Amino acid sequence: MSIQSVAASAASDQGDADLLATYRLMLLMRRFEESLYRKYREGKIGGYLHRYDGQEALVAGVIPQLIKGDYVLCTYRDHAHAIACGTSPRAIMAELMGKATGCAGGKGGSMHLIDPANGFLGGDGIVGGPVPVSVGVGFAIKYRGDKNVCLCYFGDGAMNQGGVHEALNMAGLYGLPIVYILENNGYAMGTSVERSTGQPEMVLKAQAHGIDAETVDGMDILAVRDAAGRAIARAREEVRAQFLEMRTYRFVGHGVADNAQQQRFYRTEDEIAAWKEHDPLIKLRNLLVAHGALTDADDEAMESEIRATIEDAIRFAEESPPPPLESLYEHVYAEG
Amino acid sequence: MPLMRYSEALRLAMTEEMERDPTVFVCGEEVGQYQGTFRVTEGLLSRFGPMRVVDTPISEIAIAGLATGAAMAGLRPIAEFMTWSFALSAMDQLVNHAAKITYMSSGRVTCPAVFRGPAGTGNQLSAQHSQSLESWYAHTPGFKVVLPFTPADAKGLLKTAIRDNSPVIFMEHAGLYAQRGEVPDDPDFTVPFGRAEIRREGTDVTLVAYSLMVGKCLKAAEKLEASGVSCEVVDLRTLVPLDMETIIASVARTHRVVVVQEEWLNVGFAAEVAARLADEAFDELDAPIRRVGGADVPMPYARELEQAAIPGEDAIIAAVRSIVD
Numbered sequence: 001m002s003i004q005s006v007a008a009s010a011a012s013d014q015g016d017a018d019l020l021a022t023y024r025l026m027l028l029m030r031r032f033e034e035s036l037y038r039k040y041r042e043g044k045i046g047g048y049l050h051r052y053d054g055q056e057a058l059v060a061g062v063i064p065q066l067i068k069g070d071y072v073l074c075t076y077r078d079h080a081h082a083i084a085c086g087t088s089p090r091a092i093m094a095e096l097m098g099k100a101t102g103c104a105g106g107k108g109g110s111m112h113l114i115d116p117a118n119g120f121l122g123g124d125g126i127v128g129g130p131v132p133v134s135v136g137v138g139f140a141i142k143y144r145g146d147k148n149v150c151l152c153y154f155g156d157g158a159m160n161q162g163g164v165h166e167a168l169n170m171a172g173l174y175g176l177p178i179v180y181i182l183e184n185n186g187y188a189m190g191t192s193v194e195r196s197t198g199q200p201e202m203v204l205k206a207q208a209h210g211i212d213a214e215t216v217d218g219m220d221i222l223a224v225r226d227a228a229g230r231a232i233a234r235a236r237e238e239v240r241a242q243f244l245e246m247r248t249y250r251f252v253g254h255g256v257a258d259n260a261q262q263q264r265f266y267r268t269e270d271e272i273a274a275w276k277e278h279d280p281l282i283k284l285r286n287l288l289v290a291h292g293a294l295t296d297a298d299d300e301a302m303e304s305e306i307r308a309t310i311e312d313a314i315r316f317a318e319e320s321p322p323p324p325l326e327s328l329y330e331h332v333y334a335e336g
Numbered sequence: 337m338p339l340m341r342y343s344e345a346l347r348l349a350m351t352e353e354m355e356r357d358p359t360v361f362v363c364g365e366e367v368g369q370y371q372g373t374f375r376v377t378e379g380l381l382s383r384f385g386p387m388r389v390v391d392t393p394i395s396e397i398a399i400a401g402l403a404t405g406a407a408m409a410g411l412r413p414i415a416e417f418m419t420w421s422f423a424l425s426a427m428d429q430l431v432n433h434a435a436k437i438t439y440m441s442s443g444r445v446t447c448p449a450v451f452r453g454p455a456g457t458g459n460q461l462s463a464q465h466s467q468s469l470e471s472w473y474a475h476t477p478g479f480k481v482v483l484p485f486t487p488a489d490a491k492g493l494l495k496t497a498i499r500d501n502s503p504v505i506f507m508e509h510a511g512l513y514a515q516r517g518e519v520p521d522d523p524d525f526t527v528p529f530g531r532a533e534i535r536r537e538g539t540d541v542t543l544v545a546y547s548l549m550v551g552k553c554l555k556a557a558e559k560l561e562a563s564g565v566s567c568e569v570v571d572l573r574t575l576v577p578l579d580m581e582t583i584i585a586s587v588a589r590t591h592r593v594v595v596v597q598e599e600w601l602n603v604g605f606a607a608e609v610a611a612r613l614a615d616e617a618f619d620e621l622d623a624p625i626r627r628v629g630g631a632d633v634p635m636p637y638a639r640e641l642e643q644a645a646i647p648g649e650d651a652i653i654a655a656v657r658s659i660v661d
Contacts, residue, residue: 071409073405104440104441104442104444105441105442105443105444106442107439107440107441107442108440108441108442112440112441114440114441114444114445115444116441116444116445117444121408121409121445122437122440122441122445124433125432126428126432126433129428129429129432129433131401132397132398132400132401132402132404132405132429132433133401133404133405133408133429133433134401134405135398135401135402135405136401136402136403136404136405136406136407136408136409136411136413137405137406137408137409138405139390139402139405139406139411140405140406140409140410140411141409143361143387143406143411144410162397163397163398163401163428163429166393166395166396166397166398166401167395167397167398167401169393169395169398170392170393170395170398170402173393174390323442327442330442330443331438331439331441331442331443332438332439332477332478333438333478333480333501333502334438334443334446334447334448334501334502335443335501336500336501
C-alpha cells in the first residue's frame with residue numbers, strides 16, 4: 001500500500017471519515033483481542049480462544065460494506081466479525097465469560113458468537129463447516145428474490161475439506177449470491193499451505209467450480225475494501241458466487257495453547273517479525289498520520305475511548321449472572 | 337378415506353404443505369426431473385417449479401448444508417437423502433450444525449428442516465446400502481426422530497415434521513413404500529409427535545416396535561394368538577420424543593415386554609426402552625425384558641445369510657415364548 005494510494009482514496013469519494021472509521025474499527029478489534037487474552041489468563045474466559053491479530057483488514061474492509069438483510073458466516077476466529085456486524089462489545093465479552101447476557105446466552109462461547117438481529121449467523125467451530133451452510137443461506141436469499149448477499153469466511157485449512165468443494169460446486173452451479181472470503185493466513189494450525197495441498201493457488205480451486213475468484217493483499221486495507229466492494233456488488237447485482245483469497249497472517253498462535261514455544265515447530269520469529277512489518281493497523285495509522293488525517297492526539301483519544309469501551313464491556317460481563325441452571329435443558333429444541 | 341400407498345401419502349403431505357406455505361421447498365438427488373428414486377416426489381417439479389423442487393448433485397454434505405442454512409435463514413426445507421446410508425457423508429452438517437444451532441444460540445437461530453429418505457434393510461442390497469441407523473440420531477440432542485409405519489402416519493407425521501421448528505430426522509422404510517392404507521385427504525390432518533399408537537390390543541405380552549417391525553410384530557401376534565398367547569403391539573412412531581407413558585401403560589396390563597428393532601442389537605434403541613422400563617416400571621414386570629434386533633454384522637449379500645441377519649417373525653415369537661412358557 002503506497003502513501004499515494006491512501007491519499008488518493010482518502011481524497012476520493014470514500015473520504016477521510018470513512019478511513020478513520022475503518023481505523024477505529026481495526027483498533028477496537030486489536031485491543032479487544034488483547035483484552036480477551038488477559039481475561040483468559042485470569043481464568044475468566046474458558047475453552048479455546050482464537051485471536052484475529054494481524055487479520056483485521058479482512059473484516060474491517062468488508063463487513064461495513066454490507067446492508068440490512070445481508071448475512072455473515074465465519075469460523076471460530078470470530079470476535080472481529082461480531083464486532084464489525086454491530087454486536088455490542090458488552091454482549092461479546094459476556095458471551096466469552098459464559099454469562100446469560102452474552103450474545104448467545106452463554107451457551108456458545110468464543111467459537112460460537114452469534115447475533116442474527118445484526119445478520120451475524122455465527123462463528124462455526126468446524127473447519128470448513130460454514131461453507132455448506134452458506135449455500136443454504138445464499139439459496140434462501142435467491143429463493144425470496146432479495147437483493148442481499150451472504151458473506152462466508154473460512155480459512156486455508158478448509159480448502160482441503162471435502163464439504164467445502166461440494167458447497168463451492170453448488171454455489172457455482174446455482175448462481176448463489178455468496179461472497180466467499182478465504183482468510184489465507186498461511187497456516188492451518190501448525191500446517192503450512194505448502195505442506196497441505198498440491199495446488200496452493202487457491203483461486204484455481206474456486207474457478208474450478210465456476211466461481212469468480214481473485215487474490216487480494218489482505219494486509220492492504222484499501223485493496224481489501226476495493227476488491228470486496230466489487231465482489232459484493234457482483235454477487236448482489238448479478239446473483240453469482242464470488243471468491244476472494246485474502247493473503248494475510250496471524251501475529252499470534254492458532255489459539256492460546258499455541259504459544260511462542262509451540263509455534264517454533266512450524267514458523268520462525270523472523271517470519272513473524274517480517275509480517276509484522278506489514279501490520280495493517282500500524283500501516284493505516286502511519287499513512288493517515290502522513291496524510292494529515294490523524295494526529296497523535298486523535299490517536300490517543302481514540303485509544304482512550306476504546307479502552308473505556310472495553311473496560312465497560314468487562315465490567316458488564318463480570319457483573320452479569322451466569323445462565324441459570326434451569327436453562328440447561330432449554331433450547332435443545334425450538335419452540336413450536 | 338382414499339386408499340393410497342405410503343409413498344403417495346408422503347407426496348400428498350409435501351404437496352399440501354408446499355401449497356400452504358411458500359417457504360417449504362424440496363431438494364435432493366433426482367427429486368425433480370427424474371421424479372424421485374422411489375417416486376416419492378413424482379410430479380412435484382412440474383407443479384412447483386425448479387426453485388421449489390431442487391435437483392442437486394450427488395453431494396450429501398452440501399445437500400445437508402443447503403437445508404440447514406436455508407432453514408437458519410427462514411425457509412422450511414425438505415431435504416431428501418436417496419437413502420439414509422448416503423447421509424453418513426453428511427454427519428458433520430447434520431450433527432454438528434443442524435442439531436446444535438438452536439442450542440448454541442440459545443434459540444436465537446433455529447433450523448426448521450426435515451431430512452427424509454428411505455432407511456432399513458432387505459432386498460439383498462448388502463452392507464453399505466442395507467442398514468438402520470436411527471439410534472445415531474436419537475442419541476443426538478436436537479433432533480426429533482420419526483419412523484412411520486402406516487400410510488396415514490406417513491402423511492400426518494411428515495406434515496407435523498414440516499411444521500416443526502426443530503430439525504426432524506424422518507426415516508421412511510423402502511419396504512413400506514408400496515404398502516397401501518387409508519389416508520385422510522383433509523389438509524388439516526396431522527399426527528402429533530410423541531404419541532405411540534396401539535396397533536393391536538392384547539393381554540399377555542407387549543410388543544414395542546416402530547417402522548417395518550410393527551408389521552412383523554402384528555404377524556407374529558397373529559400366530560401367537562392361534563397358540564393362545566395374546567400380544568399387544570405398540571407402534572412408537574417417534575423415537576424422539578418418546579411416549580413412555582403408552583409403553584408403561586401397556587406393560588402395566590401385560591407385565592411382559594419384548595422390544596423389537598430392525599437395527600443392530602448392540603447399543604440399539606430397544607436397549608434404551610428396556611432401560612427406561614427397568615427404571616420406571618420395574619414393579620410391573622413379571623419376566624425379564626427381551627430385545628429382538630438385527631444381527632451385529634455388516635449386512636451380508638447372500639439371501640440365506642441376509643435373512644438370518646434381519647429380525648423376523650420367528651425371532652419375535654421365540655422371544656415371546658421365552659417369557660410366557
